[in-house]
Amino acid sequence: MDPIVVMEIGTSRMRVLVGDVRDDGELVISAVGDSQSSGMRKGEVFHFMSASQCLERALRQAEDMADVKVNEVHLALSGAQIVGVPNRAEISVGEEITAAHVEQVLAEAREIKLPDDREILKSIVGPFSVDGMSGVQPEGLMGQRLAVDVLLIHSRKSHMRNLARLAQELHLKVADILFSGLCAALSTLTAEQKLSGALLIDLGGGTTDYIAYAQAKAAAAGALGVGGYHLTNDIAQAFCLSTNEAEELKIQHGDALMSAAERTKRVPLPVGPGRPPRAAKLSDLQHVIHLRMEETFALIRERLEEAKVLNLLGEGVILTGGGAHLKNVTALAEMVFGLPCKVGVPHSVSGLNINLAKPEYATGVGAILHVYKSAGQRQKQSVWKRLGHWFGFS
Amino acid sequence: MMNQHTQFSAGKPPCRMLVAGVGGGAGRILERIGAEWPEPPPMVAINTDIQALSALTVVRPLQIGRAMAKGMGTGGDAGLGRRAVTEDLDALRELVADYDLLLLVASLGGGTGTGAAPVVARIAREEGLLVLAYVTTPFTFEGARRQEQAQEGIASLRQHADAVVTLPNERLHAMLSPTTPLPEAFSFVDKMMGAGLRGLWTLLTRDNILNLDFSDLQTLVENSGSACCFGYGEGRGPDRVEQALAQLLEGPMLDRGRVIANSGAMILCVTGGPDLALTELQTLSRRLQDTARQGASVVMGAAVFDGWSGRLALTLLAAEHWMPPAVKPKAPHGGGLFDETVAGDAQPAAKRHKRGAPAPASDRGMFKDVQPTLHEGVDLDIPTHMRRGIRISSN
Structure with a gap:
């Protein structure tokens, strides 16, 4: 697996963290690049060139430390523009719930009206419920009604684009954009x-x-x-x-x-x-x-x-x-x-020669964890899909 | 516990007071009260608008921003108001040079009043004056923009003036019947503002039966967290004390007594006729003490006018916030009514020390170029302590 690289583009610091998944499956943070920000105000790009230079400094530092060439990154961003709204969707099923049903209810939950200049940054999927029973794994269950709670986090399009452009300027592919508050929660909350x-x-x-x-x-x-x-x-x-x-x-x-x-x-x-x-x-x-x-x-x-x-x-x-x-x-x-x-x-991540047990690393480490976990989920999913195919389900 | 003795101002230099109105609305207020006062203090109207200034008869005009505004109004643009006054800083310094106290009047919401008044306050304080700003805020129907602009004006004034006495038009609104015609509503505002100014002016500058001292005002103002408000009540006939108290304590201007209950320091100005009785003053002070919170400082002054037989008017100036002692220990003050103040403090002629560093050009500091973080119309980029009018005493 390629190293996971996250960029935390903040108003006071720019941080680049590199996470490696070792052969035994353990995730280790192998490098941290850290640079004082300039050109940023309140989480937004204020002066493009100086912000870009700061980010490059952090990137090079992390690359040197981990001895890798970074091609693809995940961004963790904040900004006064960010708003979270809870939403809930429910569909009727009346048969065994399949992955398609789950996708359908999720798609409906993500459907909210936003002004033209805003888009959804992240939807945090909450518990599913089947016929009023909450916290279930819905696939494979029989049920009449399938519901899900999500928290949709949206932000201004231009805000996200500007931050992505900072990474693109350094010839990096932006794989995903994450909300830094969520990342911090992932690495610190049990x-x-x-x-x-x-x-x-x-x-x-x-x-x-x-x-x-x-x-x-x-x-x-x-x-x-x-x-x-x-x-x-x-x-x-x-x-x-x-x-x-x-x-x-x-x-x-x-x-x-x-x-x-x-x-x-x-x-x-x-x-x-x-x-x-x-x-x-x-x-x-x-x-x-x-x-x-x-x-x-x-x-x-x-x-x-x-x-x-x-x-x-x-x-x-x-x-x-x-x-x-x-x-x-x-x-x-x-x-x-x-x-x-x-x-x-x-917690739960170790650093290579780096003391990560500081509150300022919560977002960066959380972003790495997020990428690691969702990659794992995708792998699992694809395994199930393959199995399903094998048994002739789908 | 009250020590009762009257205080005479013999040998003490009177407080030299200037009343300045900034902007068109304030000019009109001053013109109106100037015509009604028997011996008005020096009054000046500061405005960009030459037409408005030339209409004045009692009040002295001072035109600002000749180059920038070209003799016109500012069209509601507070930025223009602020820039216009910077043309005439020397004239302002000269204007305030010989005074101890500036009562600065502004109708906030418009361009000149909102933009220029904080600058006038700053200059006057730099010249060593105690600056008390009396401001009105717009009625709701005047629109959100004027409201917002007025709020910004108050925040800025709180930073530059020693205290800001606000007279929210909305509170006055509650005192009028819903069918009151608009001109009458505005003239009611003018009347209230006039009463507030007059109460203070009378007691500070005339020889009265019970004089207020400049240091009383200074104590109140410096411990007020720079936010004050005032209430007014009047009565006639044998029942006048009860009538006036009811208006004052139950009226919307002091939030139906809530402001009094929370305030740490108050000044009560009593105006009456030759028949004003000592028992009436005692009743007034007792009733106010009962309403106020324990330990609050209440200072009373009383003036008598010949033509006022059978009449009584009360003006109460109250510090709106209670300053927690950990922040700024309250200046030692008697606490009881009629308390004699230490004569050494009472030297309005000996101007206060000049303020140290000039205030920064912008309240927003490093955020001056970025979009403000607004919360319900409040600009969160302005330091919290400035918005709340809390003065940091180190400087």
Whole structure:
């Protein structure tokens, strides 16, 4: 099997991950290329040439590390344009359910009216039900009615095209485009968490993606055009700093909660060479960050309330992405959602000389897993098809 | 617990106040109240539109953006309003130079008021004035665009003014009968705005039986999270206190008392005739204390006009948000009515320190070139603390 290559085109980082399936069937991440992004705003291409150069840098790094020549990639993308809508379809069967029936009901579930400029990025297939019995494997069963729940994730066509063009510019074939929030969930959430209900929030640089699982299915998903850069910008404006200085201050002293004990503590502000030293109250920095993060979480909370899934998230909230490193961000999320919260790191995949157990790798690793699993499914399917042919079924 | 003693302003320099209206709507409001006030404070109308300015008789006109707007209006374009005023920054600095307090009036939603008022506020603050912006927002029927533009204007004003006192036309709407003709509705807005300005002006600049102090206002404004609103109530005859209180506490302007219940600091301006009794003032203060939350600072001032026998008017200025102490410890203030303030603070002539760094050219910072992230008309790219009017004290 060829190595699986995914590109995560983010607002703050571009990452290229290479996954190898070893002879014993184990999946190993053999290379990670990582480059600071430029030319991207809120998950969208803002300046094509600089974005393309950044992506190339990450690609070359990964190619060197894995010693491969990459021809085909899968893209993981985010963007404020992304919207998730749940949909359900039901067909009457009245005989043994075949693969054709399953395809038909899925096709109907994917059928929604979208404005001309939008298309479906991904449909997450939820549980099938046959005559009201949910969570069944429908093929081969007898039944009157076959139904399926899906979560359709759609985005603006131009958004997806622009990102695909970035890869095509590097002479790469784009095999598929994935929603980064879903990818992050794939690598961090356990089956148990999906079953009992959990919310994943991926705190990216330009956008914040979320996906909620409830009652064993993806129940809501979307993205906000607000991310870590907004924090940086808030800090820059509050303390009259440049973007780089604000970023430095955020990383060094950022905190999502205001602590009473540190009310009088001051932190030095970055100043240019030859300028007098300045200091700011730590509580002011905490306050600026607190307000932004609280607002971001509250907006997601609002959307989940509208989707009526907020009360179904027994396993709580999992935070991934670079923003999950922010001090006390889990404590703030616990306050806003009233649910337990922790940082999610990718599991069940090992890296070759790379420590992948960091929240910022959740999306990339999840994308590799997604490709790996769907390739496996396709193989299985084709085996069944072949068997079916053998027995004269189809 | 209340210490009751009147406060005299003997020996204290009076607060030097300028009232400036930005845009056509504000000009009309000032012209109207200028005609009604017996001894109005200096008032100036700032506008691009030479025709509107030439219609003024009481209010001094200041034309801005001669090159850019060519003597015309801004046609509802706030960007043009903002650019127009940048032509005349020196004239603005000169205008505000000798004052301590600027009451900035703007009808938000239009081009000049929305675009230019934040710039005027910024310049005045840079010159060391305390800037209190009194703004109206459009009626719903004036359209979504004006509403949105007005919201942007408020966000920007909150950043540049010390406090923004909003008078949402929609709340006023609730005070009118549904059949009220449109001109009457607008003139009602003008009247309310006039009452709000007048209450403050009277108490800060005249020798009254119970004067307000500049430092009272400053305390309120600086702890207000820069969002204030005001209510008005009036009464006549023997029942005047109850009538005025009912209007104030139950009227829509203060959200039927909810604003008072949540506010951390309030200033009550009482205007009455020579028959204004001490017991009436006591009733007023007690009733307000009962409605307010515990620990809220309530300051009262009272003025007497000869022609006002049998009449009573109340104007309440309330800080709309309660500032959590972890953020900004409330300035030590007596808390009770009639509390004497420390005389050392009360020097309006000694201007406040000039603000440090000038405000950034755009609230959107690094997002200034990209499509805004909008949520229900609010631009999420603007820092949350700015949109909520929370001032970061380090600068």
